[in-house]
Amino acid sequence: MSTTGTDHVGAGSAKRAARPPRPPRERSGVPPLLVAPAALGLMFLIIPLIGLMVRAPWTELPDQLGREIVRDALMRSLYTASMATLTSLLLGIPIAVVLAHGRFRGRGLVRALVTVPLVLPPVVGGVALFTALGRKGVIGEPLHDWTGWSLPFTTNAVIVAETFVAMPFLIIAVEGALRGADSRFTEAAATLGATRWYAFRRVTLPQIMPGVAAGAVLCWARALGEFGATVTFAGSLEGRTLVMPSAVYRELEAGRPGTAISLSLVLMSISVIVLASLREHWISPARTR
Amino acid sequence: MTAPPTEPVPGLDVNFHVGRGNFNLVLELTVSPGRTTALLGPNGAGKSTALRVFTGLLRPHDGYVRLDGLTLDGPGVHVPPEKRPVGVVWQDYRLFPNLSALDNVAFGLRTRGVNKADSRATAAVWIERMGLTEHAGKRPSSLSGGQAQRVALARALAPEPKLLLLDEPLAALDARTRLDVRTNLRKHLADFGGATVLVTHDPLDAMVLASDVLVLEDGAAVQRGAVAQVARHPQTDYVARLVGLNLYRGTADADGVRLADGTLIAAVMAHLAPHDPAEVMVAFPPSAVSIFTERPVGTPRNVFNAHITDMELHAGSVRLHLEGSLDVLADVTAGAVAELDLVPGREVWATVKATETSVYPA
Numbered sequence: 001m002s003t004t005g006t007d008h009v010g011a012g013s014a015k016r017a018a019r020p021p022r023p024p025r026e027r028s029g030v031p032p033l034l035v036a037p038a039a040l041g042l043m044f045l046i047i048p049l050i051g052l053m054v055r056a057p058w059t060e061l062p063d064q065l066g067r068e069i070v071r072d073a074l075m076r077s078l079y080t081a082s083m084a085t086l087t088s089l090l091l092g093i094p095i096a097v098v099l100a101h102g103r104f105r106g107r108g109l110v111r112a113l114v115t116v117p118l119v120l121p122p123v124v125g126g127v128a129l130f131t132a133l134g135r136k137g138v139i140g141e142p143l144h145d146w147t148g149w150s151l152p153f154t155t156n157a158v159i160v161a162e163t164f165v166a167m168p169f170l171i172i173a174v175e176g177a178l179r180g181a182d183s184r185f186t187e188a189a190a191t192l193g194a195t196r197w198y199a200f201r202r203v204t205l206p207q208i209m210p211g212v213a214a215g216a217v218l219c220w221a222r223a224l225g226e227f228g229a230t231v232t233f234a235g236s237l238e239g240r241t242l243v244m245p246s247a248v249y250r251e252l253e254a255g256r257p258g259t260a261i262s263l264s265l266v267l268m269s270i271s272v273i274v275l276a277s278l279r280e281h282w283i284s285p286a287r288t289r
Numbered sequence: 290m291t292a293p294p295t296e297p298v299p300g301l302d303v304n305f306h307v308g309r310g311n312f313n314l315v316l317e318l319t320v321s322p323g324r325t326t327a328l329l330g331p332n333g334a335g336k337s338t339a340l341r342v343f344t345g346l347l348r349p350h351d352g353y354v355r356l357d358g359l360t361l362d363g364p365g366v367h368v369p370p371e372k373r374p375v376g377v378v379w380q381d382y383r384l385f386p387n388l389s390a391l392d393n394v395a396f397g398l399r400t401r402g403v404n405k406a407d408s409r410a411t412a413a414v415w416i417e418r419m420g421l422t423e424h425a426g427k428r429p430s431s432l433s434g435g436q437a438q439r440v441a442l443a444r445a446l447a448p449e450p451k452l453l454l455l456d457e458p459l460a461a462l463d464a465r466t467r468l469d470v471r472t473n474l475r476k477h478l479a480d481f482g483g484a485t486v487l488v489t490h491d492p493l494d495a496m497v498l499a500s501d502v503l504v505l506e507d508g509a510a511v512q513r514g515a516v517a518q519v520a521r522h523p524q525t526d527y528v529a530r531l532v533g534l535n536l537y538r539g540t541a542d543a544d545g546v547r548l549a550d551g552t553l554i555a556a557v558m559a560h561l562a563p564h565d566p567a568e569v570m571v572a573f574p575p576s577a578v579s580i581f582t583e584r585p586v587g588t589p590r591n592v593f594n595a596h597i598t599d600m601e602l603h604a605g606s607v608r609l610h611l612e613g614s615l616d617v618l619a620d621v622t623a624g625a626v627a628e629l630d631l632v633p634g635r636e637v638w639a640t641v642k643a644t645e646t647s648v649y650p651a
Contacts, residue, residue: 184379184381184383185383185385185386187344187346187383188377188379188383188385189385190344190345190346190370190371191344191345191346191370191371191373191375192371192400192444193371193372193397193400193401193448194396194400195400198400202385202396203385203387206387207386207387
């Protein structure tokens with residue numbers, strides 16, 4: 001026993017030492033051996049971004065961004081990414097509902113197919129789109145013969161390529177939200193006379209809105225950064241299909257690293273804004289319930 | 290299953306079998322319009338399964354569910370939940386979190402094609418009837434438990450169902466709120482013209498809210514009948530334990546409950562609010578009754594002189610039926626029966642602590 005005097009001074013006052021003992025520190029579960037590689041990895045992730053900031057031609061930045069070609073690429077990027085997100089919402093939410101609530105054989109297979117674009121190298125996705133929708137493609141050829149309409153190397157092709165790559169992000173987010181959504185409310189709606197469609201619109205959809213929003217933001221960010229599939233399927237034609245990522249690549253290839261860096265900075269700031277808007281969702285995913 | 294009856298029965302008329310895994314529920318039940326039947330039983334007895342069948346969320350394997358002569362489930366017939374004139378008050382209320390109280394109540398009218406303005410107007414009447422007008426615009430998350438329960442009741446009643454299902458309507462509420470809500474429920478059940486089925490594990494709720502009771506155990510009915518009769522004459526140990534309850538009606542007094550014959554049952558009256566009606570019920574379980582063969586000294590406030598009219602052996606205890614200044618059921622141990630030489634006809638004194646009683650508005 002090595003109690004200090006304070007414990008004995010007047011049991012009635014019941015006051016412990018004025019300065020409370022240090023709060024107990026729980027031992028962290030991180031093995032010391034992993035700390036060094038973790039720090040190294042972190043530097044690896046951060047230094048390129050710092051490099052971008054350091055080498056950025058800050059003084060020329062306004063001029064660079066004011067150039068017609070840059071403004072054009074930026075506007076097209078924003079437009080196509082938004083259209084791709086809209087398409088993903090219109091097609092992806094129904095897919096998510098089928099995956100989450102459908103009862104049919106081969107649902108696992110469908111889910112696997114849906115996630116293929118996530119792991120597929122984007123350039124392969126672009127080639128695949130070409131074989132399907134290209135002028136000599138499986139669907140593209142009869143379509144072209146019949147209507148004279150051809151998709152590749154148009155702005156719409158950019159949207160298609162971006163949708164192909166980005167929609168799985170939305171589907172996965174929405175399906176997760178649907179699985180977390182409370183079927184008890186759907187039941188209650190049914191006993192109140194709601195058809196499944198009515199219940200979906202007025203009960204389920206409002207419930208999964210945070211998940212839909214998060215999925216849409218992810219989808220949009222992925223579409224905005226899309227390069228491989230877009231370049232393969234839509235090319236990088238100035239004034240038609242040139243979007244920010246392909247513009248960055250083009251500027252670098254043409255020996256204008258300053259412009260490439262400026263464009264990269266723009267894309268990076270958009271990413272940071274997206275990340276900030278998602279932060280709330282990632283940190284407390286259950287709070288919106 | 291038995292052959293279908295020839296005459297259509299008004300109200301709810303069911304006779305079905307449904308199995309889920311190892312569990313089987315066989316239920317035969319009729320509830321007339323204006324009547325309330327309690328499905329009473331422990332967890333897992335099949336109460337919720339029965340409720341899901343009534344709503345149409347679960348399809349019975351065979352048998353039928355009929356409502357006012359209309360077949361909802363039968364051979365080759367299954368009316369989906371959204372087409373059934375059935376209102377449900379769920380145990381967890383299930384109020385739509387994204388809609389205001391008013392829009393929750395209007396929901397069942399909107400689904401039936403009533404336009405927005407008219408359905409809201411009707412919903413507002415229901416909200417007012419529940420005394421919730423100032424809460425109409427609130428989301429469910431900012432309502433108290435008692436208020437949410439009332440909104441749930443209004444939502445179920447607004448589309449004017451022919452069958453009202455109450456799933457443990459008081460289970461989620463604290464003791465004080467439970468009294469209020471029980472009173473409110475009684476009032477609205479009295480006004481409701483359709484059949485009502487109350488699912489509960491609480492015999493008190495069954496006795497206060499229902500006219501008839503059906504006791505379910507392991508998926509089968511073990512006893513049914515008028516509430517008072519089932520309570521006084523339990524046919525199995527299980528029912529005795531479940532519904533064995535001394536229940537009296539009287540008027541509230543400062544110290545307790547005054548019965549019609551003048552007998553006063555001392556009780557803790559603090560739970561009653563000033564606005565509660567004077568008409569109250571007082572209840573205590575048979576296990577709260579102590580038996581003495583001589584007038585007890587000491588000062589228990591409730592002492593009733595009576596004689597033993599009947600004795601039943603239940604699992605681990607003996608239930609005494611006493612008649613006298615108060616008719617009481619008392620559970621005593623087999624040891625006490627031998628020690629006190631308790632036999633039918635014997636005069637005894639029964640005592641109950643005021644704190645063992647529960648009082649609630651009738």
